[in-house]
Amino acid sequence: xxxxxxxxxxxxxxxxxxxxxxxxxxxxxxxxxxxxxxxxxxxxxxxxxxxxxxxxxxxxxxxxxxxxxxxxxxxxxxxxxxxxxxxxxxxxxxxxxxxxxxxxxxxxxxxxxxxxxxxxxxxxxxxxxxxxxxxxxxxxxxxxxxxxxxxxxxxxxxxxxxxxxxxxxxxxxxxxxxxxxxxxxxxxxxxxxxxxxxxxxxxxxxxxxxxxxxxxxxxxxxxxxxxxxxxxxxxxxxxxxxxxxxxxxxxxxxxxxxxxxxxxxxxxxxxxxxxxxxxxxxxxxxxxxxxxxxxxxxxxxxxxxxxxxxxxxxxxxxxxxxxxxxxxxxxxxxxxxxxxxxxxxxxxxxxxxxxxxxxxxxxxxxxxxxxxxxxxxxxxxxxxxxxxxxxxxxxxxxxxxxxxxx
Numbered sequence: 181x182x183x184x185x186x187x188x189x190x191x192x193x194x195x196x197x198x199x200x201x202x203x204x205x206x207x208x209x210x211x212x213x214x215x216x217x218x219x220x221x222x223x224x225x226x227x228x229x230x231x232x233x234x235x236x237x238x239x240x241x242x243x244x245x246x247x248x249x250x251x252x253x254x255x256x257x258x259x260x261x262x263x264x265x266x267x268x269x270x271x272x273x274x275x276x277x278x279x280x281x282x283x284x285x286x287x288x289x290x291x292x293x294x295x296x297x298x299x300x301x302x303x304x305x306x307x308x309x310x311x312x313x314x315x316x317x318x319x320x321x322x323x324x325x326x327x328x329x330x331x332x333x334x335x336x337x338x339x340x341x342x343x344x345x346x347x348x349x350x351x352x353x354x355x356x357x358x359x360x361x362x363x364x365x366x367x368x369x370x371x372x373x374x375x376x377x378x379x380x381x382x383x384x385x386x387x388x389x390x391x392x393x394x395x396x397x398x399x400x401x402x403x404x405x406x407x408x409x410x411x412x413x414x415x416x417x418x419x420x421x422x423x424x425x426x427x428x429x430x431x432x433x434x435x436x437x438x439x440x441x442x443x444x445x446x447x448x449x450x451x452x453x454x455x456x457x458x459x460x461x462x463x464x465x466x467x468x469x470x471x472x473x474x475x476x477x478x479x480x481x482x483x484x485x486x487x488x489x490x491x492x493x494x495x496x497x498x499x500x501x502x503x504x505x506x507x508x509x510x511x512x513x514x515x516x517x518x519x520x521x522x523x524x525x526x527x528x529x530x531x532x533x534x535x536x537x538x539x540x541x542x543x544x545x546x547x548x549x550x551x552x553x554x555x556x557x558x559x560x561x562x563x564x565x566x567x568x569x570x571x572x573x574x575x576x577x578x579x580x581x582x583x584x585x586x
Contacts, residue, residue, distance in 0.1 A: 188509030191487050195258050195505035198512065204483030205259055208469045209266040211461055212290050214248065215475030216275040217493055220310070224343040224409035225371075225402060229477035229491050230273045239493040244475075245282045247493075249289050250500040251474050256293040259472070259482070264295035266469075267461035270304040270324075276311050280318035286474075287323055301326055301365075301460040308346040308354040316354075317361040326365040327358050328396075328459075334388035335381045338374045341419065343409070348388065355392045365457065367396035372434065373427035374402050375410075375419035382430045386437045395457040397443060398450050399434045401427045428573050435569065446530045448572050466525045468518070476506075484513045520586055524579050532559055532566035541585040554578055 218241065219230045255262075268290060270283055283304060290296065303326040304319060311319075316327070333339050334348045351368075358366050368389050372382050389397060404411050404422055413419045435445060443451035447466060452458040464471060473480040476496040479488045487510030490496050499506045513521075519537065526533040538546060546565055549555040554571035555578070556564075571578055 188511045191507035191510045193504050195254050201483035201485045206263045210263050211267045211464045211471040212265050213473040214270045215478040216272040217476050218277045219274050227405040237494045243497050247497040247500045248474050252289045255472050264297045267301045269461040274307050274310050275304045276306040280315050284322035308350040313357040316358050320362045327363050328367040331368045332371045334385040338377045341374050366394050368394045370399045372430040390441045395453045400449050448528045532564040535563045542582045545581040
């Protein structure tokens, strides 16, 4: 089953936010995330809030679209003076299981309610097998200007272990079609460290991905989430445990190959050709900007208030049909929590963290981390906290030490 949501405090039925939060809108960029929870089949490693046809309890995709449009209207009333959207991101799930016209309807509603900046990044995630040349053409015509394909691997045995439906050749076709219909920005998502995957397998995947000339690439180490089919297979001994040392070698291989191809890391798991080709939407998360998350289980953040929607599409649609906010609960972040999250997220960026954000004890730990080769000495001398290549491998450890007295 999908992962659980935190408890939080009750969210108002009308969706209203504290006055201070509303007054703070516009001080930071504002973005929209649209969660599309549909999947043709559940991948064995996935614990995202997604549902196959048999798990929807009678909710149709059209009902889902209507519910999202109702939440957009709710958001417009809650934030009547929000600035134009700096980015829009359709994630999932598999957003491209919706008809292109449905994504266009949602994007049009967002545009009418908030406005979308002229240079805004508008992304849809897609599985290679969930698009055609015609559907990609329609998506591009609707105003979506960036597509992110879930490639994951170029090795058939690895794709099979991950329960991915596409073949390596289908990724090539999907990227070709996307370029042909006018998508200048194409990103690929990869996963490394799958049980049974060798370093040579991973290098073959990197070579295949780079041959497609993406302007952006994400590479994530496989995390075995409790309760997933993959976790059960490993527990039964059908698959080997994930090898942490091999994953570290794979990360280094990725960084070397991507750097040699002209892609530079800008976040621990993300590389881009130029600063303009970085994922602006994800940067808004890492920098603590404001965003409204639409859809079942989606999370939002505005001026230090974070809330999350009910998870199941049935409950989500029912609440909005009754004129009730779909928010299940929320939390108002205190100063300490916001500071901890700022360190946790910004230190993962190539631009790093302002050293002034650290406590005295944290600065002392940073000095030690520089000496241990985990933080860049030149950046530290300039007042920034920036991970070295080795530091990126141990980013969680670095963060714990920087927050030693929190």
